[in-house]
Amino acid sequence: MIPSEQRAHLESGNSRLAGLPRFDERLKGASLSPLRATGIDVLQVNVGKLCNQACRHCHVDAGPTRREIMTRETMASCLAVLKVLGEKGRPPILDITGGAPEMNPNFRWLVTEARALGAKVMARCNLTIITAGSAYADLPEFYAQNAVHVVSSLPHYSDGWTDRQRGNHVFEKSIDALKRLNAVGYGREGSGLSLDLVHNPVGAFLPGNQAQLEAEYRRELAARHGIVFNQLYAITNMPISRFLEALIKTGNLETYLEKLVGAFNPAAARGVMCRTLLSVSWDGGLYDCDFNQMLELGLVSGTPRSIAELAARPDRVADFLTREIAIGQHCYGCTAGAGSSCGGTTA
Numbered sequence: 642m643i644p645s646e647q648r649a650h651l652e653s654g655n656s657r658l659a660g661l662p663r664f665d666e667r668l669k670g671a672s673l674s675p676l677r678a679t680g681i682d683v684l685q686v687n688v689g690k691l692c693n694q695a696c697r698h699c700h701v702d703a704g705p706t707r708r709e710i711m712t713r714e715t716m717a718s719c720l721a722v723l724k725v726l727g728e729k730g731r732p733p734i735l736d737i738t739g740g741a742p743e744m745n746p747n748f749r750w751l752v753t754e755a756r757a758l759g760a761k762v763m764a765r766c767n768l769t770i771i772t773a774g775s776a777y778a779d780l781p782e783f784y785a786q787n788a789v790h791v792v793s794s795l796p797h798y799s800d801g802w803t804d805r806q807r808g809n810h811v812f813e814k815s816i817d818a819l820k821r822l823n824a825v826g827y828g829r830e831g832s833g834l835s836l837d838l839v840h841n842p843v844g845a846f847l848p849g850n851q852a853q854l855e856a857e858y859r860r861e862l863a864a865r866h867g868i869v870f871n872q873l874y875a876i877t878n879m880p881i882s883r884f885l886e887a888l889i890k891t892g893n894l895e896t897y898l899e900k901l902v903g904a905f906n907p908a909a910a911r912g913v914m915c916r917t918l919l920s921v922s923w924d925g926g927l928y929d930c931d932f933n934q935m936l937e938l939g940l941v942s943g944t945p946r947s948i949a950e951l952a953a954r955p956d957r958v959a960d961f962l963t964r965e966i967a968i969g970q971h972c973y974g975c976t977a978g979a980g981s982s983c984g985g986t987t988a
Contacts, residue, residue, distance in 0.1 A: 671907035676966040682917040685736040692740040696807045700882045703740040713747045715925040721952035732760040741770045763790040768818035785825040790835045798861040802843045828870040837872045845893035848875035851986045874985030879974040901973040909980025912987030941965045
C-alpha cells in the first residue's frame with residue numbers, strides 16, 4: 642500500500658493534474674481512444690522495493706528500509722506466463738526491476754530459469770550495488786555468464802549532477818561499477834553483452850534530445866574514464882512519488898505539469914510502452930505499466946488481477962495481448978515531447 646504521507650502528496654498532485662486538459666480527451670483527438678495493447682514484448686517484473694539507495698527521483702519510493710520482496714512462488718508464476726507467451730511466438734523480454742532487484746534472494750534463480758526458457762533477460766542495475774567489496778561484487782561475471790542485458794541509471798556524466806539526484810559519492814561508485822562491467826565485456830563491440838545507460842533530468846524539465854545526449858555521454862565517459870556502453874535512454878521524470886514531493890517542495894509542480902501537458906505528442910502516445918508491456922508487482926499484481934503499479938491503478942475490469950491467476954488460466958493470456966489500457970492524468974509524462982518509456986524516447 643502507498644504510505645499515508647506519500648498518498649497525501651499524490652492526492653495533492655492529482656488534484657492539480659485534474660484541473661488540466663483531460664488525457665483521455667487528448668487520446669480521442671489523436672484517434673487513440675480507447676488505448677489498447679498491441680502485444681506483450683516485455684514482461685516487466687518488480688521483484689521488490691528494497692534498495693541500497695534512496696534516489697530523489699525514484700517513482701518506486703525504494704530504499705534500505707523497504708521490506709516488500711517478491712517470493713519464489715510468485716516468480717514461478719511469472720516464469721509460467723513467460724513460457725506461455727513464448728509458445729505463442731517469440732519469447733518476450735523479462736525486464737527485472739526493483740528497488741535494487743539483485744537484493745531479492747531469489748534474483749539469480751529467476752534469471753537462470755528465465756534464460757533456460759530461452760527468454761532474453763534485462764536487469765535494471767543501479768550500479769552501486771556491484772561495486773568492489775560489496776556482497777554483490779561478483780554480479781558482472783554472473784550477468785556475463787547469462788548474457789543479461791544490463792540497464793543502469795546514470796543521470797549525468799559528471800559527479801555533481803549525478804550525486805545531486807542519487808546521493809553523495811554515487812557517481813564515483815557508479816564509475817567503478819561501469820569499469821567492472823566493461824572489464825567482463827559489457828558495452829564492448831563484438832561481445833554480445835549489452836550495457837545501456839539511463840538519463841533522467843536533474844530538475845523540473847524534459848530530457849534533451851536522446852541522440853545528442855548519447856553522443857555527449859559517449860564522448861565524455863570515454864575521455865574522462867575510459868568507459869564504453871551501447872545505448873543511452875532519456876527518460877522523463879514522472880510527477881509521482883519522490884519526484885512529486887520534490888516538485889511540491891520547490892514550488893515547481895504547476896509549471897512542470899503545464900510543461901508536460903503542453904508538450905503532448907500524438908506520435909509519442911502511439912508508441913507508449915504500456916501497449917507492448919505487462920507489469921507485475923512484487924506481490925504478483927498485474928498492471929499496464931510500472932507507473933500505474935506505483936499509483937495502484939489496476940487493470941481495466943474483466944481480466945485476471947494477479948500473475949498467479951494468469952498462470953493458472955493460460956487460455957486468458959491471449960486476452961492481454963489486445964487489452965484496454967488503464968490511463969490517468971499522469972500519462973502525460975510518457976507522451977510529452979519525444980515521449981518516454983523504459984527504453985527511452987518513443988517518437
